[in-house]
Every structure is written in structure tokens, then in C-alpha cells.
Amino acid sequence: MQKLASTLLSLYLSLAMVAASPAQARATAPAEQTPIIDYNERFLPIVGRTGMVVGPEQLATEAGLRILQQGGNVVDAAVATGFALAVTYPRAGNLGGGGFMLIHLAEDNRQVFIDYRETAPAAASRDMFLGEDGKEDFMLEYFSHQASGVPGTVAGMLYALEHYGSMSREQVLAPAIALAEEGFPVSFALNYELAARADRLRRNPEALRLYFKPDGSAYEIGEILRQPDLAWTLRQIAARGKEGFYQGEVASRIAAEMQRGNGLITLDDLAAYRALERPPIRGSFRDFEIVSAPPPSSGGVHILQILNLLENEDLAALGHNSAAYLHLLTEAMKLAYADRSEYLGDPDFVAVPVAALTDKAYAARQRKLITDQRATPAAQIAPGRVLKGESQDTTQYTIADRHGNMVSNTYTLNASFGSAIAVPGTGMLLNNEMGDFAALPGGANMFGLVQGERNAIAGGKRPLSSMSPTIVFRDGQPWFATGSPGGSMIITTVLQTILNAMAFDMNVATAGISPRIHHQWLPDELQAEQGISPDTLRLLREMGHQVKAGGRTIGRTQSIMLRDGWLLGATDTRRPGGWVAAY
Ligand code: GLY
Numbered sequence: 001m002q003k004l005a006s007t008l009l010s011l012y013l014s015l016a017m018v019a020a021s022p023a024q025a026r027a028t029a030p031a032e033q034t035p036i037i038d039y040n041e042r043f044l045p046i047v048g049r050t051g052m053v054v055g056p057e058q059l060a061t062e063a064g065l066r067i068l069q070q071g072g073n074v075v076d077a078a079v080a081t082g083f084a085l086a087v088t089y090p091r092a093g094n095l096g097g098g099g100f101m102l103i104h105l106a107e108d109n110r111q112v113f114i115d116y117r118e119t120a121p122a123a124a125s126r127d128m129f130l131g132e133d134g135k136e137d138f139m140l141e142y143f144s145h146q147a148s149g150v151p152g153t154v155a156g157m158l159y160a161l162e163h164y165g166s167m168s169r170e171q172v173l174a175p176a177i178a179l180a181e182e183g184f185p186v187s188f189a190l191n192y193e194l195a196a197r198a199d200r201l202r203r204n205p206e207a208l209r210l211y212f213k214p215d216g217s218a219y220e221i222g223e224i225l226r227q228p229d230l231a232w233t234l235r236q237i238a239a240r241g242k243e244g245f246y247q248g249e250v251a252s253r254i255a256a257e258m259q260r261g262n263g264l265i266t267l268d269d270l271a272a273y274r275a276l277e278r279p280p281i282r283g284s285f286r287d288f289e290i291v292s293a294p295p296p297s298s299g300g301v302h303i304l305q306i307l308n309l310l311e312n313e314d315l316a317a318l319g320h321n322s323a324a325y326l327h328l329l330t331e332a333m334k335l336a337y338a339d340r341s342e343y344l345g346d347p348d349f350v351a352v353p354v355a356a357l358t359d360k361a362y363a364a365r366q367r368k369l370i371t372d373q374r375a376t377p378a379a380q381i382a383p384g385r386v387l388k389g390e391s392q393d394t395t396q397y398t399i400a401d402r403h404g405n406m407v408s409n410t411y412t413l414n415a416s417f418g419s420a421i422a423v424p425g426t427g428m429l430l431n432n433e434m435g436d437f438a439a440l441p442g443g444a445n446m447f448g449l450v451q452g453e454r455n456a457i458a459g460g461k462r463p464l465s466s467m468s469p470t471i472v473f474r475d476g477q478p479w480f481a482t483g484s485p486g487g488s489m490i491i492t493t494v495l496q497t498i499l500n501a502m503a504f505d506m507n508v509a510t511a512g513i514s515p516r517i518h519h520q521w522l523p524d525e526l527q528a529e530q531g532i533s534p535d536t537l538r539l540l541r542e543m544g545h546q547v548k549a550g551g552r553t554i555g556r557t558q559s560i561m562l563r564d565g566w567l568l569g570a571t572d573t574r575r576p577g578g579w580v581a582a583y
Contacts, residue, residue, distance in 0.1 A: 036566045043509035045561070045568035048582025052567040053077060054558040055397035056485075058579040059184055060084035060093065063175035064399060065581035067167070074399045075103060075164040076172055078407040079157045081397050083176035083237075086153070087230060088184060089577075090211070090429060091193045091416040092395035092485065095233065095245070097431040098152030099394075099411025100293050101160055102280060102469040104478045106404035111291045111471065112164065113280035115462070116156020116411075118149025118433045119273060121264035122459040128264075129439040129457075136439045143200065145263025147419045147432035149463065150273050153411055154237055154245040159275040173238040180234060180427065183226035186219040189577030194218060197417045206422035207429065230427025246270045250426055257423045263430075272460075283358055285311055288502050289473040292494075293410075295352045298344040299468025302336040302491050307499070308363030309335065309370070315503040321515060321532055323539035330519045330526050330545060331370040333492055337521035338381045345454030346462040352454070375544035378524035393417075394467060394485035400478075400560045400567050408469035410483045410490070436463035466490040472498050478562055480508065484572075486555035492518045493555025501561070508561035509570035516554040529554055 037044060046052075051068035055061035064081035072080070078101065085093025098118040104111050129141040140146055161172060186194075194201070194211055195218060201207040202216075210227065212218060219225055236244035244250065251270045258265045280291045281300035285307040292300030309332040318325040343353055356362060369376065394412035412431070413419075419432040438455040455464040468490050469483040480501050484493040493516060500511035515531035526545040528537060537547050553574045561568040571578030 036563050036568065037507065041507050041510050043507070043513045043570070045507055045509040045570045046580040046582055048567040048569065049402060049565075050583050051077070051401045052560055052569045052580065052582040053081060053397065053399045054560055054569045054571055054580045055081060055085065055578070056092070056395045056556070056558065056571070057085060057089040057189070057577050058187070059088045059179060061397065061579040061581045063179070064397070065583065066175065067172060068399075068401065069583060070171075072167045072172070073165065074401055074405040074407045075160050076167040077399050078103075078397070078409050079161045079165060080172040080175055081399070082153065082157050082409060082411065083173055083234065084179055085395065085397070087176050087179040087227060088190070089395060091197070092393050092412055094151075094153050094411060094413045094418070094429065094431065095230075096148070096151045096153070096418065096423070096428045097411055097413040098149065098433060099156065099409065100297060100465070100467050100469055101156060101407060101409045102291065102293065102471060103160070103164055104291075104404065104406040104471050104481075105164065106478070111280050113278050113294065114156050114160055114275055115278050115296065116152035116159070116275040117296055117462040117465060118152050118431055119269075120149055120434065120437070120457055120459055120461050120463070121266065121269045122272075123264045123266070124434070124457050124459045126457050129434070141439055142415060142432045142435045143419050143421075145258055145261035145419070145421060145430070147434050148263060148265060148421075148430040149433040150265055150269045151431065152273060152275060155242055155273055155275040156411075158237070158242050159277075169238050169241060173234055177231050177234045177238065180227040180231035183224040185222045186225050187577060188221050190225075191219065191221045192576065193416065197420060200420040201417060204421045206424045207417070207420055210422050210427060227427045229425055233426045233428060246273055253425050254423050261421065281354065281358070283307065285502055287474065288479070289476075290470065290498070291473065292470040293465075293468050294347070295344060295354065295464075296346040296462040297465045297467050298340045299466050299491050299494065300470070301344065301352075301354055301357050302340055303468060303470065303495050303498075304358040305336045305339065305363065306332045306495055308358065308360050309367055310499070310503075311360070311363075315499070316505075320500070320504045321536065323536045323543070326517055326532070326536065326540060327373070327375070327543055327545070328370065329496075330517065330540075331376060333519040334376070334378060334381055334521045335366050335369060336491075337488075337519070341452045341521070343452070343454065344464050345452070346464070349458060349461045350454040373543055377544070378522050381521060394487070394490065396469070396483035396485060396556070396558045398481045398483065398558045398560050398569075400481060400562060402565055402567065404478050404562060406471055406478050406481045406560065406562075408471055408481045408483045410467040410469045410485070412467065412485070433463055436465060437461075468494045470494050470498065472502065480559065480561045482512070482557050482559035484555035484557045488520050489518045489554045492516065492520075493557060497557050497559060508559050508568045512557040512559050512570045512572050513574065518554050527551065527554065
């Protein structure tokens with residue numbers, strides 16, 4: 001029996017590797033081993049031994065893996081993947097956006113958090129997106145030159161490389177330059193993503209030139225997309241580092257396009273941009289330690305807050321995705337998101353009470369506000385301040401090696417393809433991250449809702465984010481690294497993914513693919529993915545929850561679990577294009 005199990009496991013391991021990528025086909029499982037996978041689980045991870053990259057797109061993910069195979073460390077691979085995604089995954093991979101990188105350094109047993117979030121240009125002002133009628137001008141806020149914050153990605157990637165990488169700029173940028181210069185076949189996913197945003201991209205002549213054929217038609221699946229201007233920009237960065245982007249010809253082209261389009265970013269804004277290192281946020285759930293994103297992300301704070309609210313419940317006994325569990329989870333989410341709208345912002349500009357919000361005693365008091373079997377209407381939780389809907393088009397990749405070094409990186413242009421405005425001669429799209437500020441603090445937004453004063457616009461400030469690169473530690477060792485796109489849904493996506501592993505003992509694949517819910521206090525709406533049973537939804541409705549079932553998937557995790565020296569990886573297969581590259 002044992003022999004049969006071991007044979008089946010070996011068979012599974014080799015099949016999983018072949019299915020994942022050619023690189024994985026080369027991996028071999030040792031003859032004798034303790035099973036690391038329970039192959040009765042619903043979804044199975046890809047297995048690697050030495051290095052693994054999990055990301056939203058195949059070519060960039062494999063580029064990261066090759067860097068590991070060439071002797072680079074996880075940070076080298078993360079930087080190479082980040083630049084390569086700017087070429088192969090233009091909806092969210094970027095040079096013109098920003099993000100957060102969480103690194104675990106095994107040798108020093110410490111974690112580093114790099115904040116390369118965009119900043120508001122110096123000339124930005126609190127009311128810049130309000131029309132004469134005092135209402136938000138959403139086209140200006142999301143699809144104009146003014147929608148763009150000063151890009152942080154290049155500074156962030158180079159900061160990571162310089163401080164924690166081991167390779168040269170030329171080495172880690174080489175895959176991205178080759179992909180941009182030589183081109184690559186358009187995948188099903190890219191074809192689909194371009195089609196979904198075609199109307200908006202076509203409105204900008206430079207974006208039309210970059211992402212459509214010379215006659216204006218769409219690239220078919222398998223046709224080669226070349227981006228010589230982007231290759232030129234990447235070469236400037238390879239040759240001159242940060243100055244090659246934030247000063248000199250690239251910066252001049254950005255500033256010129258800003259002037260032409262009535263945008264606010266100047267040469268001074270670009271020269272002043274800095275990536276920052278901040279202490280990551282830390283907390284615990286039972287025996288697990290959670291390390292995640294601090295402000296200006298709201299992610300880590302609210303993941304910890306919700307975990308604190310649930311920590312003393314016997315979640316396993318309630319049953320995964322039972323009505324009782326989802327009720328409790330929803331009520332905890334509502335409390336956290338109510339606090340988000342009030343207390344979160346850029347800590348360099350406003351006081352953010354992180355310690356108080358993540359205090360277990362605070363959670364114990366808040367827990368008393370949750371009623372068994374009955375949904376508390378959002379309006380009774382706190383008055384009037386709510387979170388507006390956020391774009392879902394951020395992206396995540398996660399990298400690990402067998403020594404326990406890990407990187408979880410989330411970065412974004414905000415909306416899919418950002419503002420859909422490209423800077424002529426750079427191959428680069430502009431972000432629309434200014435939309436993550438509260439354009440009208442205390443007033444109604446696009447959804448008839450309101451955001452908090454702490455996230456009001458100011459020059460040099462970083463807009464509040466939900467991006468939540470997270471690493472969970474078990475017995476002091478890195479155990480589970482993950483993150484997700486999804487705007488405000490990032491927080492609840494990452495939360496449920498790690499809860500699935502910590503409280504329900506799921507493997508990394510099942511944890512990332514099991515149906516999720518989302519509630520953000522207001523609108524008072526419980527979103528439920530497909531796959532939660534109608535009976536459960538009925539029970540939730542009977543408790544008073546306003547359930548909205550079906551619709552888009554919530555988030556898209558890219559996760560790695562470390563176990564007994566093995567790397568177990570999973571991409572959320574419910575969205576196209578994700579890839580696990582391992583060896
Ligand atoms: N733009 C999405 C976020 O930062 O949360």
C-alpha cells in the first residue's frame with residue numbers, strides 16, 4: 001500500500017512538472033520521500049526543489065526562473081520578472097506604475113519591505129478632480145494625464161537590486177530587453193486583455209501604435225508583438241540606473257507628454273522620486289506569524305485586524321465556506337473596512353494608528369459587535385465613511401528558493417493598462433493611481449459613497465493602497481508567501497488564502513482556488529464567487545446579508561508554500577495566463 005502511494009506520488013510529481021513547464025519536467029523527485037502532497041485534495045500544486053517563480057504570465061515567469069538557474073538570488077529573479085512583465089503583461093506589469101516588495105532573507109532571518117508606491121506630483125491639490133459643480137470628474141481622475149502619480153517601479157526594482165540582489169542591472173534587464181526588442185507571440189490572455197481595453201487604448205494615438213498593428217487591427221493569438229521603444233527605455237535603465245529613467249531623455253519625454261496633455265508631473269517630480277524601505281507590519285494568528293504590507297497599504301493592517309477577530313473561533317468546526325463561517329468572516333470584514341475608511345493614509349503625511357488597529361484587545365472589544373446568526377447592517381457599524389470601489393488590475397508574483405528566501409511582489413498601473421495613455425518614444429503606459437486618493441473626502445464618490453480625510457490628495461503624498469504582499473511563518477520558518485491583484489478585494493483575497501492554509505489545512509493550490517467572498521462595509525453587499533452552494537447563500541440571506549453571487553472572480557493569488565525543503569506553487573487557474581516555473 002505504502003509502495004503504491006509512493007509510486008502514485010512520484011507519477012503525480014512528474015506529471016505536474018511536465019504540465020507546468022519544460023523547466024519543471026527536468027525536476028526529479030527522489031525515490032524515497034515522505035509524501036508532501038495529499039493527492040486527495042481538490043487542487044494540486046506544482047512541485048519544485050531548487051527555485052520557483054509563480055506569476056501572471058509565462059514568459060516573464062520563466063525569465064525569473066532562468067535568473068535563478070544562472071545563480072541569481074530571489075531578488076535578482078524578482079527584479080528580472082518585474083521588468084519582463086512590463087513587456088509581456090502590459091495591463092499591469094509596468095515601468096510607469098508602482099508597488100510593494102516584501103523580501104525574506106533566510107541567512108539574516110529578517111524581512112524587508114520596499115515601498116515604491118507612486119507619489120502625487122508636487123502640483124497636485126486636494127480638489128484637483130472636482131468639477132465646478134463640486135462633484136468628482138471621473139474621466140479626469142482616471143483617464144487623463146492628471147490621473148498619473150510619479151512612477152515608482154523603476155526606483156523600487158533598482159533599490160531592491162542594489163541592496164539585496166547579486167547580479168548587475170544588465171543581467172537582470174537582459175530578458176526584458178530581449179522580449180521587447182525581439183518580440184514574443186501574443187498569448188490568448190494578452191489577446192483577450194487587449195480586446196477588453198481596445199476602445200480606450202485606441203483613443204490614445206501612442207497606445208494605438210504600441211498595442212495594435214500598423215493598420216490598427218488587433219494582434220491575433222500567436223502573432224509577434226515587438227516593442228522597440230520599450231526596449232530603448234529598458235536600455236537607458238540598464239546603462240544608467242535610476243538616472244536613466246528619472247533624469248535624462250526618458251524623463252524629458254515623460255515631462256514633455258505631461259505638458260502636452262495638461263498633466264502635472266515635472267522633471268523635478270521625477271528627479272525627486274525615492275523608493276523607501278519601511279518596517280513591514282507583523283502579527284500572529286494562533287501559532288503562525290504574519291508579515292505583511294504596512295501603510296501606505298491598508299492591506300497588512302486589515303488582514304491582521306480580521307485575523308485577530310477570528311483567532312479564537314473554532315473555524316474548522318464551523319466548516320470551510322459554511323454559512324456560519326462566512327457570516328463571521330463577513331462581519332469581521334465589515335468592521336475592518338469601516339476602520340479603513342477612517343484611519344488609513346500615507347503615514348508620512350497623516351497619523352495612522354497601526355498598533356491600536358492591530359491590537360488583540362481592540363479585536364476582543366470589536367468581536368462583541370458581531371452578532372451570531374444575524375448580519376449587522378453596514379449603517380449601524382459606523383456612520384457615513386466608506387471605501388470606494390477600486391480597480392482590479394494590479395498584479396502579483398511570488399518567488400522562492402530552497403533556502404527559504406522569498407519575495408512577494410505586488411505592483412500596478414491601477415486600472416487595466418492604467419490611464420491607457422502612453423508616453424511617446426518610451427513604450428510605457430502611465431498609471432492612474434491618483435484615483436486611489438479620496439478625491440472628495442467626506443463627500444459622495446462615483447458610487448455615491450465617501451472616503452476618509454486621511455487619504456486626501458496632497459503633493460508628494462502616496463495614495464492609500466490595498467496591495468498586500470504577505471509571508472506567513474510557521475515555527476519561525478517561512479511557510480507561505482502570497483499576494484493578489486483586486487483593488488480593495490486584495491485584502492480579503494489574501495486573508496482567505498492564508499486562512500484556508502492556516503485554519504483549514506489546505507494545500508497551497510486549494511487555498512488559492514477555493515471560492516471566496518468579499519465585503520467592504522459599504523456598499524452593504526456580500527459578494528460571493530461561483531462555487532459557494534445555493535443553500536449556503538440562502539442561509540446567509542436569511543441572516544440578513546445582501547448577497548450578490550457570481551460575477552468576476554475575487555482576486556488572483558500567486559502563492560508558494562515551503563515544506564520540508566520542497567517548493568509547492570500555485571497560480572489561481574480561474575484567470576488565464578498564470579504560470580508556475582520551477583526546477
Ligand atoms: N491600485 C490598487 C491598490 O493599490 O490597492
